[in-house]
Amino acid sequence: MTFIARSFGVAAIMATSALCAFGANAQEPAQNDGLNGTLWLQTSVEYKATAMSVYAGATRLLPAAIGDHSWTAALEQGGNYSAKPPAVILDVDETVLDNSAYQAWVVAENTHYSSKTWAAFVHDTVSTPTPGALEFTKAAAEKGVEVFYVSNRKAPEEESTIENLKKFGFPYADDKHVMLRGEVEEWGSNKTPRRQAVSDNYRVIMQFGDNLGDFTDEDGTLAERLDVMNKYNTYWGERWFMLPNPSYGSWEASAFGGDWGKSGGERRQDKINSMAPWAGPAE
Numbered sequence: 001m002t003f004i005a006r007s008f009g010v011a012a013i014m015a016t017s018a019l020c021a022f023g024a025n026a027q028e029p030a031q032n033d034g035l036n037g038t039l040w041l042q043t044s045v046e047y048k049a050t051a052m053s054v055y056a057g058a059t060r061l062l063p064a065a066i067g068d069h070s071w072t073a074a075l076e077q078g079g080n081y082s083a084k085p086p087a088v089i090l091d092v093d094e095t096v097l098d099n100s101a102y103q104a105w106v107v108a109e110n111t112h113y114s115s116k117t118w119a120a121f122v123h124d125t126v127s128t129p130t131p132g133a134l135e136f137t138k139a140a141a142e143k144g145v146e147v148f149y150v151s152n153r154k155a156p157e158e159e160s161t162i163e164n165l166k167k168f169g170f171p172y173a174d175d176k177h178v179m180l181r182g183e184v185e186e187w188g189s190n191k192t193p194r195r196q197a198v199s200d201n202y203r204v205i206m207q208f209g210d211n212l213g214d215f216t217d218e219d220g221t222l223a224e225r226l227d228v229m230n231k232y233n234t235y236w237g238e239r240w241f242m243l244p245n246p247s248y249g250s251w252e253a254s255a256f257g258g259d260w261g262k263s264g265g266e267r268r269q270d271k272i273n274s275m276a277p278w279a280g281p282a283e
Helices: 003-025 035-043 045-067 100-108 115-124 133-142 155-167 192-199 222-231 250-254 264-274
Strands: 086-090 146-154 178-181 203-209 240-242
Touching (some): 035 045, 045 133, 115 146, 115 155, 133 146, 222 250
Parallel strands (some): 203 240
């Protein structure tokens, strides 16, 4: 064997050893329960098409909802509301504004939601419109329908929320129509008082959200939530419009009884126990 050949062989062995060592030391990305849901929200055409379909269907119903003065979408609506001006109520996060960038940061950094980092994200005003939301709200406004944004963002985040909405031209992005948690003492995470406040002066013809609590404060176990959904089965797709959100929501907490004191492993096991798996292939 020549010197050159021997040198090449030694170099090849050393390179292979280095690659093996790198592979042994390299770490795979940490597992995160939010990865697939966030990936779907941020990158899939299936999500975008679904959201656009929800808003397109609602847009087609606007003339009927406006013209029928007995039409209301608010459970809080009472008394003689037929002469009141029409309005729509929309949640903000994952309904009007897409915050998947925050969820992606949580996954990429292998961290978790906190009110501190969420507030910093809100103040950056980098959320983008949920597909179809801007077009719908503009169509409603053009038909004389006032638009209210009822969100569980906190009151100190109102200025940034309004700025973010205005950046894209959402109508009625102002102090009166953006109603956040804590702005008024009785405005807690339960949205009934804010829906009532709108219903007192307007005929609410449609509501939009990504969580059951955006429509009614009836909640509970997985079975109880299913009963609530079925109770209002005539509302869905006509007066109430649900946007998909596989990343977070009360659906997740209901699987482990809302006990966030449980460890991540315990919550994950409760979620698994909540599912109905296939028995598997026959022997």
